[in-house]
Amino acid sequence: MSKKAFYIAATGRPGPVVIDIPKDITNPTDKYEYSYPERVKLRSYTPAQRGHAGQIKKAVQLLLSAKRPMIYAGGGVILGNACQQLTDLARRLNAPVTNTLMGLGAYPGTDRQFVGMLGMHGFVEANFAMHHADVILAVGARFDDRVTNTPNKFCPNAKIIHVDIDPAAISKTVVADVPIVGPVDSVLNDMLEILASAEEKQDAKALEDWWKQINEWRERYGILVKPRYRTDGDMIMPEEVISTLFEVTKGDAYVTSDVGQHQMFAAQYYPFDKPRRWINSGGLGTMGFGLPAAMGVQYVHRDATVACVTGEGSIQMCIQELSTCKQYHLPVKIICLNNQALGMVKQWQDMQYDSRYSESLYEESLPDFVKLMEAYGHVGIRVTKREELRAKMEECFAMKDKVVFMDIYVDPTEHVYPMHIAPNGSMRDMWLNKTERT
Amino acid sequence: MRRIISVLMENEPGALSRVVGLFSQRGYNIESLTVAPTEDRTLSRLTLTTIGDDHKIEQITKHLNRLIDVVKLVDLTEGAHIERELMLIKVRATGAQRAEVKRCVDIFRGQIIDVTATVYTIQITGTSDKLDAFFQAVGEASILEVVRSGVSGIGRGEKVLTI
Numbered sequence: 286m287s288k289k290a291f292y293i294a295a296t297g298r299p300g301p302v303v304i305d306i307p308k309d310i311t312n313p314t315d316k317y318e319y320s321y322p323e324r325v326k327l328r329s330y331t332p333a334q335r336g337h338a339g340q341i342k343k344a345v346q347l348l349l350s351a352k353r354p355m356i357y358a359g360g361g362v363i364l365g366n367a368c369q370q371l372t373d374l375a376r377r378l379n380a381p382v383t384n385t386l387m388g389l390g391a392y393p394g395t396d397r398q399f400v401g402m403l404g405m406h407g408f409v410e411a412n413f414a415m416h417h418a419d420v421i422l423a424v425g426a427r428f429d430d431r432v433t434n435t436p437n438k439f440c441p442n443a444k445i446i447h448v449d450i451d452p453a454a455i456s457k458t459v460v461a462d463v464p465i466v467g468p469v470d471s472v473l474n475d476m477l478e479i480l481a482s483a484e485e486k487q488d489a490k491a492l493e494d495w496w497k498q499i500n501e502w503r504e505r506y507g508i509l510v511k512p513r514y515r516t517d518g519d520m521i522m523p524e525e526v527i528s529t530l531f532e533v534t535k536g537d538a539y540v541t542s543d544v545g546q547h548q549m550f551a552a553q554y555y556p557f558d559k560p561r562r563w564i565n566s567g568g569l570g571t572m573g574f575g576l577p578a579a580m581g582v583q584y585v586h587r588d589a590t591v592a593c594v595t596g597e598g599s600i601q602m603c604i605q606e607l608s609t610c611k612q613y614h615l616p617v618k619i620i621c622l623n624n625q626a627l628g629m630v631k632q633w634q635d636m637q638y639d640s641r642y643s644e645s646l647y648e649e650s651l652p653d654f655v656k657l658m659e660a661y662g663h664v665g666i667r668v669t670k671r672e673e674l675r676a677k678m679e680e681c682f683a684m685k686d687k688v689v690f691m692d693i694y695v696d697p698t699e700h701v702y703p704m705h706i707a708p709n710g711s712m713r714d715m716w717l718n719k720t721e722r723t
Numbered sequence: 724m725r726r727i728i729s730v731l732m733e734n735e736p737g738a739l740s741r742v743v744g745l746f747s748q749r750g751y752n753i754e755s756l757t758v759a760p761t762e763d764r765t766l767s768r769l770t771l772t773t774i775g776d777d778h779k780i781e782q783i784t785k786h787l788n789r790l791i792d793v794v795k796l797v798d799l800t801e802g803a804h805i806e807r808e809l810m811l812i813k814v815r816a817t818g819a820q821r822a823e824v825k826r827c828v829d830i831f832r833g834q835i836i837d838v839t840a841t842v843y844t845i846q847i848t849g850t851s852d853k854l855d856a857f858f859q860a861v862g863e864a865s866i867l868e869v870v871r872s873g874v875s876g877i878g879r880g881e882k883v884l885t886i
């Protein structure tokens with residue numbers, strides 16, 4: 286049973302398996318013979334080992350003939366250990382790459398060919414590139430509603446190649462023109478192999494124009510090209526906190542996050558150059574995920590810098606784990622963007638419910654996080670002044686063996702942008718700030 | 724469109740609840756469901772009928788296939804197939820009605836399997852449509868109780884669903 290569980294957990298589309306062991310099995314007086322099989326075979330579980338050769342060939346031809354190619358890569362690329370293949374393929378095709386929230390780090394975030402995260406709070410240039418692409422290679426991604434906006438307006442010009450280990454993910458919301466079921470690493474390897482000896486040439490002129498267009502979009506809208514948030518006030522802006530975090534940790538931290546505005550700011554303003562650096566609950570959307578996830582990472586990577594970017598709402602979902610941090614000596618750093626609100630809920634209330642803040646404010650009920658940290662035997666740092674942000678953050682990360690909680694008071698009125706316009710919007714329809722749209 | 728999906732699955736505790744759970748989680752409706760072990764006791768054969776367009780049925784079959792306990796499945800309605808349902812039905816049968824009901828049962832090739840002075844218990848097999856038609860023929864007013872097995876189905880000719 287255990288062997289089966291591990292086999293299922295680690296193969297196909299990897300994921301957790303629950304083994305339910307009743308109490309009577311653990312009775313110390315009942316002895317069972319120990320047996321652990323070398324191999325297991327399940328007649329009802331046979332994940333694909335290779336992609337279909339004909340389909341892969343077709344996909345490569347389509348990619349070579351593209352005038353405006355686009356690679357849309359999700360968390361499956363990371364789970365399937367195919368990040369190197371993805372990078373090689375993107376370089377070979379000189380195609381722009383976007384990652385989903387779960388895929389961040391699958392392609393180097395600071396690379397020229399990376400156009401940013403896509404979707405609801407994705408980069409405008411990424412969403413525009415998707416919308417205008419003529420061929421999209423989707424790898425290990427599932428066309429989630431947080432990516433596509435209105436499905437029947439999704440990328441009207443594109444032929445879609447969809448590679449996934451899970452047949453159920455293919456043509457679920459968006460119909461694939463070239464479906465390929467198989468492990469992403471092997472499928473991308475096959476593609477690279479065909480490309481190595483391919484005689485067809487890409488349309489160089491079209492690609493050049495495509496890049497020119499993308500770079501124009503990037504210049505015009507890119508949030509990492511220059512700040513699009515307010516930089517002249519006294520308030521600490523949440524975006525600035527993440528940018529500072531990126532600089533202080535030299536872009537090399539393991540970052541976990543919870544759910545809300547802080548999560549989106551972290552995804553937008555902390556580019557990940559390596560896979561498995563961004564640990565997030567993604568579509569499950571579970572507030573409370575960030576701290577335990579950070580502890581897990583720290584437990585395995587004892588010397589690594591691990592930051593949990595959280596909100597004052599999310600952190601309170603699993604705050605008791607601070608005691609476990611003490612017990613197992615897990616010196617994680619907690620970066621709390623304290624906007625004194627369930628900010629993402631409040632943002633939607635602003636945008637769709639006439640700013641009626643039903644149950645999204647705390648009305649003076651928040652704990653004193655600094656005192657709370659001290660009670661657990663950790664360190665708390667409160668930051669309320671913009672000019673102190675960097676120095677205090679440096680101080681925080683200098684305390685290598687301490688659990689440190691930075692309670693950073695950020696502008697409570699700030700919204701996350703860009704943001705898809707919904708309902709009925711397409712990929713390219715986005716709010717740029719509270720008043721302007723694409 | 725009405726579909727008959729036939730599933731071979733592990734005859735293990737929890738398997739059925741996973742199949743049924745998938746339908747409720749994803750908001751698909753099950754019209755009927757039958758399940759019993761096959762000649763190989765480690766396998767159960769489950770037949771369910773549901774209603775949906777091609778896209779929805781594709782989703783259902785893909786998600787069923789994803790369940791570890793599901794070994795193999797087929798959408799019987801995609802090809803030539805035979806379907807049967809068994810119905811036990813109790814009807815009031817007094818006076819002149821007795822002969823009338825009996826005639827009706829004969830026409831539908833059913834059997835009266837239990838009799839009292841006022842009640843017939845009848846067994847009928849056939850397609851679900853045929854069973855529905857029997858209600859009409861006998862008159863809904865005289866029906867006292869109905870038990871239907873749900874649809875069982877099998878492909879025609881050489882086609883078999885085995886492992």
Ligand SMILES: Cc1ncc(C[n+]2csc(CCOP(=O)(O)OP(=O)(O)O)c2C)c(N)n1
Pocket residue numbers: 543544545546547548570571572573595596597598599600602622624626627628629630
């Ligand atoms: C366990 C759980 N409960 C509720 C939600 C719904 N939800 C999504 S974001 C959010 C607000 C989170 O507030 P906070 O952690 O302070 O983050 P902020 O958006 O303010 O940055 C809520 C309640 C959720 N995702 N998970």
Ligand SMILES: [Mg+2]
Pocket residue numbers: 545596597598622623624625626627628
């Ligand atoms: Mg908050």
